[in-house]
Amino acid sequence: MAEPILPPTRNWHFEIDLEGIGWLTIDTPDAPVNTLSRAALEELEALVGHFEALARDRTLLGVVLKSDKPGFIAGADITEFDAMSDPAVLPEALRRTHRLFDRIEALPIPIVATIRGACLGGGLELALACHYRIAVNDEATRIGFPEVKLGIFPGFGGTGRSIRQAGPVDAMQAMLTGRMLKPGAARGMGLVDKLVRHPDQLRWEGRKAVLADKRSAPAGLGKRLMAFGPMRSYLAKRMRDEAKKKTNRLHYPAPYALIDMFETHGGDWKRMSAAEPDAFVPLMASETAANLRRVFFLSEGLKKQGLRGADKPTFQRVHVIGAGVMGGDIAAWCALRGMAVTLQDLDMARIKPALDRAKKLFRKRLKKPVAVNSAIARLEADPQGLGLARADVVIEAVVENLEIKRSIFADAIGRAKPDAILATNTSSIELERIAEGLSDPSRLIGLHFFNPVAQLPLVEVIRSQFNTDASVAKGASFALAIGKSPVIVKSAPGFLVNRVLMPYMLGAVNRVEQGESPELLDAAAVAFGMPMGPIELMDTVGLDVGRSVAAELGHDVPETSRFAKLVAEGKLGRKTGQGFYRWEDGKARKSDTPSHPDLPALGRELVRPLVDETERAVAEGIVASPEHADIGVIFGTGFAPFLGGPLKARQDNRA
Incomplete structure (x- = not known):
């Protein structure tokens, strides 16, 4: 490899190999994911100027955009959003980025984006400005526009470019739902051009795409028809009708603003993109967007409650006692998330309905027969409770009866592994009462799930007066390991939610x-x-x-x-x-x-x-803070996220 031809930048690394192919690597410093901060975009602007000059001199054959992190680009830097929401700053910043992405697209040499992991928001918008996109076809790769969940929509030209590539129906649905797409779905829509099986193939395929001057084809006429004439107004009306079923325009204006923009400009993808700044600015400055950003940061903060580094535990086996609605669904969720699970109840007649519900969940979420069958194999009926002794986590989820719960843990504490989590899913009984009489009451924590388990993200990690910081943090680590959001709550009647x-x-x-x-x-x-x-x-x-x-x-x-x-x-x-x-x-x-x-x-x-x-x-x-109360009540009750939580709403005189 040749030495870099540019002075070092903080967010990018660029070098040209012996074949004349440029390799542009994004690596946001001191961060677990790559983001497009203002500094990163300014550096990219300078790099694109060099690409233009090198292309004129015919010393650069093409560029492959890649990441040195497990993910591609998670989007714009959300930590800058509050400052960027200033109407005196945002419009020109958006237009400057639009001009930058237009220059990338106008380069006479091929620009190929190679995608692994998260390619979201502004990251996807940058990829769409490239000429060709290759993605790894695995579970880690997710592609989409989550902006609507932050009260906005794509603002770097992605509205028009996604319609160009996927057609109006698929592109608008992706933007309106904020759903993260699997690579196969993104390929089927036209947002991605080629899939590879392993990240190691990206470099080779990126090279081939540059040498072949690969260019992505826009959506076919059949897909684009819905963007023309009266059909566009008809489609916009259908979109509004669907949006009304899920959101109130007064509470969540972003989907409706996007639909309005599509109805006016959706027949021409360039006009659609060009219209973004004027519609985007008032959304970014709205209370809804500010509160949704707050919810996002509070949610991210919950991830810091688990153990990290060398202390981070691994969880392979879970034993659930009680196959009712809650116990059965907790067991199914753990199996869905890749853990081996044994489910105990008095007999098979009580366990079978839970197994049947689990199969429905697996088919709905996993879809592919191989994945479904693997999940089914991971969930084992265990009337005798033999799995308890091997489990890393033991969760009791029987009826709210104090004596029954005490009896279960009196037996479990003598049979479980010394380092296993012992947890109750009690919804209201203080842990101190359940732990009474245990040989080591400090081992019992609460892991309170919410119904329906597969939909509600919260787990209350209940701390009694006996627990140590480490045991509670280990419980939070388990909640994070199964994709839930832990809020640590003091043992008291009803806990928080x-x-x-x-x-x-x-x-x-x-x-x-x-x-x-x-x-x-x-x-x-x-x-x-x-x-x-x-x-x-x-x-x-x-x-x-x-x-x-x-x-x-x-x-x-x-x-x-x-x-x-x-x-x-x-x-x-x-x-x-x-x-x-x-x-x-x-x-x-x-x-x-x-x-x-x-x-x-x-x-x-x-x-x-x-x-x-x-x-x-x-x-x-x-709870530890008003912020934890707000995010806990939002995740546990569905309290209006656009208000930022009950205490934030009261502070703003809106509740």
Whole structure:
């Protein structure tokens, strides 16, 4: 290899080999992932000027863009977003990047992007400005536009270029959902041109692509037709209808702004890209975007709670005791995430429904028969509990009965490996009570999952007065290892999430008892920004579970109440087909919602007990900080992310 022809840069390394091929490597210093910071883009601007000069001199045959990290480029540097949201700074910064990417695309020599790991947001926009894209076809490679999750949309020309390559339907769906695509799907859409099996092949294939002057073809006419004339307005209307099912424009304006831009400019990809800055700037400066950035940083902060470096544990085997809905689904999730799992209950009749649900989950998430069958093989029925002695993690998930839980751990502590995690999935009982009588009560921690396990990201890692920092951090490490977000919570009745949820749900139930419409209350909560209303949530949780947690937390449920009568009659909500609502095919059948002059204001009134209780929980030290309370309540209850959490919403006078 020749020596670098440029002075050293902090974010890039460039060299030309004996064949005249340039190798441009991004390696963001002192960071686990590559990002396109302002400094990185300024350096790239200088590099592109050299490429242009070398191309004119015919001393550069082409350039291969690659990464020295396991990932490609994770996007723009989000830590700069707050400063960049200034309308006096952002428009010109966007236009400057647009000009840079246009210059890359206009180079007369081929520019080939070789992708491994995450290629997201601005990273994908840069790749689309290159002439050809090669990606590793493995589980680590993910490609997409997650910007909508931060209250914005692609702003470096990616809206138009993705439509050019994938057609309007696929490109808009990718941008509107923020979904990360597997490499095969990205190849099928046209965002990637070639797949290789192993990262070691990228260099060779990049070289071949430069020598062959490979250029990516745009989407065919069949894909592009939906961007023309009246068809574009029809498609835009369908997109808005779909968006309305999931988001409120007042809460999440970005998807609607993107659809509006597509309806106006989507017939010409260059005009679509050129329109980005004007539509992007107000979104970036919005409260929604600022709060979603806050949620992102809080979520990332949770990853620091596990053990790292040489202390980072590995988890290969999990033993779950209790094959009910929670235990069975925890076991299935662990198997999905690659761990060997044994699932124990009294007999096979109790375990089989959990195995059947697990197969459905594996088929839905993994799709490929080989992957599905591997996951099925990793989940083993274990009525005798033989797997307990080999497990790295033992999780109890039986009914909320103190004596049963004590009995299970009295047996487990003598059989489990000395370094195994012993954890209870209790939703409300203090750990000190469960650990009473154990030979070593410090070994018992709480790992409180939320239903549905496969959808809700939170795990409350419960700390008792007996636990050490290391044992709690090990529990957080396990949650991270299975792709969950751990929030460390002090052992106290209801912990954090159930404690703050119960006053909210019971307050709404009491209003129904007094004659108010459950449909109206639920609609008001959704108008405020909750994912579902409190009455539907109570039915989803299960009225028996709700009443049990209410009793544990000291909330009175009168025997004469409708709530108590429904429980007595076995009408427990979604799982029995009848609760406050009648349920069919997993959906609540609701009557028409009565009219109300201000649904969001009513929703704010309904949510107030939740916010009040969150403040009390922080004051009592249940969580380490208001920030942990906010992210815990968002992840555990679905509290409106666009508000930044209950305490942030109160601070902003919005809750």
